[in-house]
Amino acid sequence: MSEAIAEIPLRGNISAVPAPPDSGLKALTKKELAADHPTWCPGCGDFSVLALYFKLIEKRKLQHDNFVSIAGIGCSSRFPYFVQAHGVHYIHGRALPFASGISLSRPDLHVFVFGGDGDAFSIGGNHFTHTARKNVKLTYVVMDNWVYGLTKKQTSPTSPLGFKSKTDQWGAVDYPINPLKQAIAAGATFVARTTSTNPHHVLAMMEAAMDHDGFSFIECLSECVEFYEGAFDAANPRKGGMFMEVPKNHDTADEVNAYRLAGADFPGYFGIFYNVNKPTKNAKEADINKAAMEKVKGLKDWQILQKNFDRLR
Numbered sequence: 531m532s533e534a535i536a537e538i539p540l541r542g543n544i545s546a547v548p549a550p551p552d553s554g555l556k557a558l559t560k561k562e563l564a565a566d567h568p569t570w571c572p573g574c575g576d577f578s579v580l581a582l583y584f585k586l587i588e589k590r591k592l593q594h595d596n597f598v599s600i601a602g603i604g605c606s607s608r609f610p611y612f613v614q615a616h617g618v619h620y621i622h623g624r625a626l627p628f629a630s631g632i633s634l635s636r637p638d639l640h641v642f643v644f645g646g647d648g649d650a651f652s653i654g655g656n657h658f659t660h661t662a663r664k665n666v667k668l669t670y671v672v673m674d675n676w677v678y679g680l681t682k683k684q685t686s687p688t689s690p691l692g693f694k695s696k697t698d699q700w701g702a703v704d705y706p707i708n709p710l711k712q713a714i715a716a717g718a719t720f721v722a723r724t725t726s727t728n729p730h731h732v733l734a735m736m737e738a739a740m741d742h743d744g745f746s747f748i749e750c751l752s753e754c755v756e757f758y759e760g761a762f763d764a765a766n767p768r769k770g771g772m773f774m775e776v777p778k779n780h781d782t783a784d785e786v787n788a789y790r791l792a793g794a795d796f797p798g799y800f801g802i803f804y805n806v807n808k809p810t811k812n813a814k815e816a817d818i819n820k821a822a823m824e825k826v827k828g829l830k831d832w833q834i835l836q837k838n839f840d841r842l843r
């Protein structure tokens with residue numbers, strides 16, 4: 531085994547531990563984190579999610595080399611452009627597999643993925659299911675606005691029945707998906723819901739998700755003021771709506787009850803629906819890698835190759 535290979539960190543300790551308050555590390559300021567001026571429409575809910583992401587990084591004293599922000603395509607997916615840090619604006623619906631690769635190869639990083647309802651549940655629907663069931667350690671925040679914003683108002687998988695759009699001029703006829711139920715059923719180990727109009731709650735959900743050792747999913751309602759104005763008024767007390775938290779006595783390990791709560795009529799509940807610990811893909815692969823490395827311990831690269839050739843004979 532060459533030294534270069536031996537130095538690749540093993541994937542055992544997959545919990546990227548945030549800098550403790552007394553670590554001496556300086557919290558990054560918003561100035562050090564903000565990149566390009568966001569190009570979202572004034573009033574777009576996504577601004578709030580970005581501001582709270584900055585707050586999270588500042589509060590947890592993450593440094594530029596501790597975290598990465600990844601997204602697919604959409605208004606919401608423009609997210610990494612606006613963060614002055616390592617990030618990727620990837621292919622539509624494909625942010626999760628890209629992020630999984632980063633998470634598996636760099637267990638020391640906090641991997642955050644952002645995107646929209648179209649990106650997550652339409653074109654990226656399969657990846658959502660499979661990343662959840664594999665329990666890859668990363669945090670996925672879906673800014674759900676019930677519409678395709680970037681492409682100017684098409685029906686999305688979360689648009690409610692009757693929603694009039696360019697693809698459903700007479701009103702949507704297809705039943706919307708329920709992101710929370712979908713995540714729970716797929717095997718996500720942390721499932722939460724929040725809304726961009728409640729900053730404290732968004733931050734609390736992001737912190738809890740980031741601390742979860744596994745696939746953590748947050749549905750964050752984020753209004754598209756341009757193409758679906760008022761969609762979430764019923765969830766906003768400032769607009770006469772109701773913000774109801776997941777009942778305090780809800781057992782977040784109770785999958786059936788989490789599913790039941792997720793099925794509540796809009797505006798439904800906000801908070802953590804489901805939170806369980808299960809071995810991650812990261813940890814399982816770490817074990818496999820460790821065992822494989824053990825077998826070739828002390829051998830030079832050419833000797834490992836020779837062993838492989840011998841086996842093929």
Ligand SMILES: Cc1ncc(C[n+]2csc(CCOP(=O)(O)OP(=O)(O)O)c2C)c(N)n1
Pocket residue numbers: 603604605606607622645646647648649650653675677678679680681686754
């Ligand atoms: C392969 C591919 N198909 C279609 C598109 C066009 N497209 C770009 S963004 C988008 C939908 C975005 O909707 P959503 O994920 O909800 O993000 P939002 O803009 O609402 O934040 C579509 C269909 C594309 N860029 N690439």
Ligand code: SF4
Pocket residue numbers: 569570571573574575576605606675679680753754755756757
């Ligand atoms: S079109 Fe909608 S989602 Fe896109 S930036 Fe404007 S308000 Fe936000």
Ligand SMILES: [Mg+2]
Pocket residue numbers: 604646647648673674675676677678679686
């Ligand atoms: Mg959308």
